[in-house]
Amino acid sequence: MATTVHEPPRIDPDRLPAKGHTGHGGWGNFVPTDGELRVTLDYSPPPSSTAIWVVLFAVTMMFAAFSSALIVRKGSSQDWQSFTLPPILYLNTLILLASSVTLEVARRRVSAFMRGMTSRAEHPARWLYVTLFLGLLFVAGQYIAWTQLRAQGLYLATNPSSSFFYVLTVTHVVHVLGGLGGLLYIIRKLSKSSLRRNALVATARYWHFMGGLWVYLILLLWFKV
Amino acid sequence: MAKFFAVTIIIIAILSAIPVLRHTWDMPEDISTHGSLIDEQMTETMIEAGIAFLAAQFLLAIFIWKFSNQSPDAKIKKFPGGAKALVIAALLVVGIEVLALGVFGVKAWANVYLTPPAADAMPIQVQAGQFAFYFRYPGPDGKFGAIHPELSNEGTQNYFGLDPEHDPASRDDIVAAEMAIPVNKEIHLLMHAKDVGHSFFVRELRVQQDFVPGLDVSLHFTATKIGKYEIVCTQLCGLGHYNMKAYLNVLSQQDFDDWIKKEQAMQ
């Protein structure tokens, strides 16, 4: 077996790589001897942007699993007892959707601030605090919904319908708490003037997704539970 | 070493094929009416899989033999046709082969699972529970009594949880630990799971079906040869899984009638 050592060739920084590939993996695609050297597309999206889509996809799959479990479980036997959703859930929905609106406002204010283009006297994080407050309000509202259900005698194990209600809403709240953590992170970074635009965009996407996910969940619960 | 490796591959391939060609360890004789289609599928698949296996191993071995230990000046050659030819060959040959297997296999499958039992099929219920099979015959009234799980009691041998006091249909039900069936008579097997998942497997009958707790499934089949066969559990059900079995006795109609009378008397 050959174990001869070759020094890697010195890289000439002025020769740009040609675009494309052969599809073989090899034999071709050499740097041409003459003519224009085509430049490869160099732009890559920032990692946090891709990352948030990856995270949201995983969250989607998780809730898809729970949704299909609900549908199968409901259809597999006769013991499903529907109940009326506590009305506070609808208020909570509005609160969560409002928080998405306030987050968008916050995003624009923060961006303007970071570009030094704002003339407003207010603290740039004000609308982030409003979003945080609305988020906490949502969590509190969900907790109230759970206590209301318990008052009706509907606990986790009472009936498969209530089981899925708790499982879905609790899992969603856990993810919302994660989003609140993200907001706190953004606020802290902003106060130290080390906030990167991508982090803010990623957090906003996550937060809006939580709102959209909640709309899906409440529709699922309304139709099925 | 490369040539030695090539030879080893070929020897292993041939040795692997020998037990198959000599039928050293084979499926037992088929005693069912639907099994011939399954056996045909099996043979067909074995031929195709066997050819694919031998061809792939041989080609691998031949190429290793031929193309190792080349001199540094040897020219690299490309296989004629390149990737395109191979992809087309795979799509055509393998594609047609697997689709043929799939299409012809539909009939074998449909025969078992997509045909309803005959109207005069004999109903027998089998219950699987940790770690035994019990069989129930409906008795002269032709009806099975209802199962009351809360009444189930191994100690009093009320395996099915029957309530003869309040349920007349269950009074003449016959419960046995062995399954007896008359030869050449279609059986409609009703499968009930008492606790966890189990499975009903009789090799000679070419049947295998899981019990589904909470859902009563059924099978139908006809045995064509008198004899004693083993029913084994093939779904992991706990520590006694290895020991969970029962005997299937395929009897002549006369012997079966005698057996039923005897069992009835013992209830």
Next chain:
Amino acid sequence: MHDVSAPAVHHHAPPTSFIRKHVFSLDHKVIGKQYYALALVAALCGMLLSWMMRIHLAWTNAAIPGLQLLSPNGAPGGVMTPEYYLQLMTMHGTIMVFFVLTTAPFAAFGNFFLPIQVGAEDMPFPRFNMMSFWVTFTAFIVLMASFFVGDGPTLGGWTQYAPLNSVGSVGGPGQGLGVILWMASIGLFCVGQLLGSLNFITTTLDLRVKGMSLMRLPLSAWAWFITSCMGLTAFAVLMPACILVILDHVAGTSFFVPSGTVMNDQLLPHSGGSTLLWQHLFWFFGHPEVYIAIVPGIGIVTHILITNMRRPLLSQRVIIYSMGALAILSYMVYGHHMFVSGMNPISALAFSFPTLVITIPATIIVLIQVFSLYGSKLRINSASLFSLGFISMFVSGGVSGFFLAQPSIDIMLHGTYFVVGHFHMVMGVAAMFGIFAGTYFWFPKMAGRMMNETLGKIHFWLSFVGAYCIFMPFHYLGMAGNVRRYSSFVDDFLQPLLPVHQWITVAALLTGGAQLIFVYNLIHSRFWGAPAPDNPWEATSLEWSTATPPPFDNFGGKHPVVYHDPYQYGVKSSVGDYVMQTSPEQVVTEHEEK
């Protein structure tokens, strides 16, 4: 000139303390090595378990010395009880599938080499990466803990079917706490893998250096990328399923236990659960999981083979598309594990066709690999031997799939040793060969030292012949109807098969022993192996263009630039018959393209 195209990832300076360098490290290379060590320990545990299983199957009443120390109830006097056999079997499967086959080819090699192969300094989220290892490690500890608490590990098989998985201790030893620990461990494992997938995907898509287009990625990088996409989908479904089982245990819910369940003459309080629901959720994860186990092996082995054939493949692009096809199809086939489960028989046909069709990309991959050997200049060394062995094993394991893909044949083969033979050949052997090949190939780069070639070849020969001796007979046993997951063989029809089991056990003990040669080689070479040059295999991809072992930021402060496709072999250049991806050199070639 400031190179704006390469994103600056490293926000952390090189660590100085021992803890930061070797324990809680943010460096993907250290994390990769930690995963490798975890997989190695897990593999040894799994192998030990398999030895105990095989000894019990061949000589049921034999006392295994010392086993009573591990479990006085499970093996009084060293003689294994039927329940303890099942518990050991469950742990064997769980440890091997999760902590060896998902961890080594994907997490270990992928973490070490993916960033280097794309030209990056590290992964974009090093803290999540570190977390992913330690979460996986914790999952392993939680799983192993079940040996030592309560009445032992769960006995329900690595597939943990319902309702046995949800009824609690009344189902058998280990079915209470043992199941909860299993579910918790695997739930944690899923989280760890999701964090890993996050890093792999973002590294592949966002951190490639200048000139590294997607089609210029080496096949191993493509394999890790495709695998991480599969993992993202699969693990995110298994985790909620595990949560539901835990709730059935501790919260009194009935997701999986139906009404009317009677155990020990007691009617269980559950109602309405669906046992098939678990199977659907589990196999939706479970089938992609086995492709997660094999696809990195395909990528690694092909990568290694190309280097040792000294020519590129007939088509790299076709391999990439085929791996992608495997990944996509893997979600459509999962019902083939459920043909006789009681699900709708029409679904069985619906799952059967994609299962048969998935043969096609698998065949294409093998054909491209084999026919690229034609006209090559094949070099024989430990890495290439294991890679060639992979092809042989993958074919052997794959053709038994023809049978299992057809529901009518599955009637006879489901639940038999035929299935066990099939998955051991593809996972227990082929995927393991991929790990071995990767180790022999990349050890020089990871450790800075060469492994002993002679010992490597001995390891190969014993493993190759031994694996066939063990697993080929499984298929014959299955055809004869030998049921699986039996702790001993008491049925009449199984008695004539006992000598086959004894043969298998002897082969397993010997082949397992041969693996110790590998472990010795690893450890000895790590400390006393010959120093490795930067590019001992004369290979072209980026990991070989940097120092051995790579510096902290992989390329010593420089950003490599990629000029070529990954497999420029069989050319005449200033360094030999190859051109590295990072070399701007143009070479003359005598072959025709396309």
